[in-house]
Each structure stands twice: as structure tokens, then as C-alpha cells.
Amino acid sequence: MKDLLIGQKGVRFQKLTPEQCKTIHEASCRLLETVGVEAHHERAREILAAGGATVDGTRVRVPRRLVDWALSVAPKSFTLHTRAGEPVMPVGGTNVFFGVGSGTLNVIDHRTGERRPTLLADTAEGSRVVDALPNIDFLMSMFTPLDIEQRMAYVHEFKAMLRNSTKPSLFLSHSATDIRAMVAMLEAVVGGADELRARPRGLCYINVTHPFRHEFEDLEKLLFVAEKGVPYVHNPMAIRGASGPITKAGSLAVANAGELFGLVLAQLVNEGCPASMSGGTADKLDMRSMINVYSAPEDRAAYAEMARFYDIPHFGLGGGSDSKVVDEQSAAEAALTMMAEALAGSNLIHDVGYMESGMSNSLAQIVICDEIIGWIRRFMDPIVVDEETLALELIERVAPMGDYLSEDHTMAHYHEDWYPGLFDQSSHDKWVKAGSLTLGEKAARRVDELLAKHPVEDLSPGVLEQIDSIIAVRATQGD
DSSP, X not given: OOOEEEXXXXXXXXXXXXXXXXXXXXXXXXXXXXXXXXXXXXHHHHHHHHHTOEEETTEEEOOHHHHHHHHHHSOXXXXXXXXXXXXXXXXXXXXXXXXEXXXXXXXXXXXXXXXXXXXXXXXXXXXXXXXXXXXXXXXXXXXXXXTSOXXXXXXXXXXXXXXXXXXXXXXXXXOHHHHHHHHHHXXXXXXXXXXXXXXXXXXXXXXXXXXXXEOHHHHHHHHHHHHHTOOEEEEEOEEETTTBOSSHHHHHHHHHHHXXXXXXXXXXXXXXXXXXXOSSOEXXXXXXXXXXXXXXXXXXXXXXXXXXXXXXXXEEEOSOOOOSSSSHHHXXXXXXXXXXXXXXXXXXXXXXXXXXXXXXXXXXXXXXXXXXXXXXXXXXXXXXXXXXXXXXXXXXXXXXXXXXXTOHHHHHHGGGSOOXXXXXXXXXXXXXXXXXXXXXXXXXXXXXXXXXXXXXXXXXXXXXXXXXXXXXXXXXXXX
């Protein structure tokens, strides 16, 4: 009997039709030609002008043909590797990967349940927890350590990430000087620039503050990583009702225009540089509180579809919550947003574990999200229909009154089902006997277990010496 697959991994849900994607693309191209982008970087303007853009002071207007060219030469996929160089994340197509976020100023301490300012030790511990969790694929810093001189915080936290996890890292900073130092640190770890270019260990996240205004540091970072061949996402997010129209279509067109601008520049610098697009991320601004909402239903799926329309990897967002504590709301919002992004086929789903609209992070919440991702991944698996799985001969032998508990077929296949490690599926009596623990309590205990039992091989003394020298040089440089 011929094998049949029911469904497919990744994309199953469509929020925009191809015609709507084309309309948004045409709108973005029109905006690039009529409005243009304020580019506060002389060299970037020179590169764009040489490529055929029109430059008027700091305003750059990009013709449609340049956008078409950039989309034609940008890679359709790229692969991220472990610290040791093992290929583990083929980013593209319908492959879906999950990772944590970065830069929160507070932590919901799993030991006390209290919200407190973040420390460098939190990044180190969080990196080890992420390294241990089977369903978290990539690492970000999670926290901004407030016990470190803030000018040096990003490079110190990146050192902690490299020492405490072997998974691919996504890194960022407001400073291009920091990004240069981080890439130098990666090169020291992997054995040089050529090795890092050939087998990327991470991706640079460039978070641009406005779709039509790209500041010097934003463009300096983009120029640098493009020249290095380091994968990147250049994400000029539009906040609906603030830096973009309140309507989803209008804000999406605005944010997408900013992304296409970055793609054109990067490809002019280094044709074929691996890129990931956020598809024109447009976040919701809660008009009652003026807070940027992380779990709104309106902000899901459409952006992944724009990236799919271009056939370029998508950098998505899910697993965050606007709750202030690890509770029912945080679990529900994390589950809903991660499921929506997975169904849309988002390739890199980041900010798993975010709390309080991106102001806090929680290791216990990350552990809960890891469990939810396991459920989602099992749900996304196709169903195999063949002679073995149909089991017709077994059914004919056992039916109509027999049972299958003692059958070899059952023993051979029962383990293929998903069995949780954190969610409770026992009887009430057994749950009480085990301590009547809530999900949050179990997750907090799980964090401590992982920290106690999951070792990560440290970097060699020679590599650590090189990293410390890079950090020392960074300390002598300006912002």
C-alpha cells in the first residue's frame, strides 16, 4: 500500500490571499518610490545611489526594479549551526523553530516568585536552561544585566550566552560597536571569519525604531553584518496607531516597505547575504493604556505570509504574554500565539517566555512554553497511513470483541504518542499524593533541576582569553 501523508509540516493556515499579499507588496513599493526612507548614514546613501536609488539629502527613494532585484538574489533559506558547527536549524520553507527573547529589565524569579531587576547571573542561568530544553531551538540573552556598566552589558551577556549554551544564538545591541565585538567573539569561538561565514552560528537582530527613519547605528549594523555574510533580520516595526496606520493592512504596508529598504541595501553590499524578514511586523498599541501588546490576535500570521510570498525566511514572534505573573493568562497567551505562528509557518519564533508586554522574563514560563511547544510539534506532525499503521490484519483478528492492550503492535507503537513531562495527566489521588503542585510550581522546580543536572562544556581557556581581549578593547571604544 502506498504511503500517504495527511497534511504537511508547517503551513496550514492562511490569513492573506496571494492577491492580498501582492497588493500589500505593491503598496510598499509605491511608498518606497514616493515617500522614501530617511537614511541617516552617508555610506549607506552612497551605496543606494550607486545602485540606482534617488538621494535627496538624507531621503532615499528606491525604485521598484531595485526591490525586484533584491528579492531575486536573497537566499530562500540558510542553516544555523551549533557552537561546534553541527547543522541543526535549516531556516526556510515550512520549518518552524522556537527561541527566547532578549533585553528585559526584570525577571520573575522562579525561586521566590518576586519581580526584581535582572543580573548577569540570570543570563548565564537562563542560557543553561535553554540549552537543556529539547523544544527551545535558539538562544537570545533574555535579560539586560543591570549589575554591569550598561555601555558594556551587551558584550558581557553575549559572553555568558556563549559559555552556557551550545545552541545557535541570536544577538543584538543598540550599538554597532557591540555588534562588531560580538561577531569577533563568535569568530574566536569557531576558529575564524571564514568558518563563521561558511557555517553561521547565529543571526544578528537589528531592531529599527521606525519604518521610514533608519538611524546611523541601524544602518551601520546592517552594512557590517551584510559584508561579513552573517545572517540578519532588519526589522523596522510599525506600532499600529503610532508609527503606522491603525489599520492592519496600512501598517503592514508601511513596515514591509521599511524591511524591503533594508533588504535592498544588504544585497547591494553583499549579493546573496542570508536574510530573514519579519514580514512587516506591525504591533498593536493598546489605546486604553498606550502599552505595546505582545499577545494580540490581530498581530498574528499575516506577517509570516508576506515573507512566504517573497519566499524568504520569516522572523516571527510568539510565546509572549502580557500577564504580570506566571499564571493561567500567561500559559494561555503563550500557547495561542505559538500555535498561531506555527500554523502560519513562521520559521524563527522568538520571545518565548516574555512577560508583562516585554518588560519581564521568566525561566519558569520558558519551561512551560517548552512543554507547550512539544504539544504543538506533535500536533503538526503528519499522520502516516500505510499497511503497518492501518493494521487491518490485526483488526480482523481482534475485532469485534477483543482488545489491543496485550498486542505486540500496541507495544511497538504506543511510544509514538506525546507524553508530557510537566503537564499532569494522572488521577486526582496521585496528583494529591505528589504534592498537589500547580503548573507554575512544577515549572519552578524544573528550572532548579535543569540548573543542577545539565552541564555545558565551557569554552577553552584560549578562546576565553581571546573573548576577554575583545571585551577589553570594546571598553576603550565609544558607544
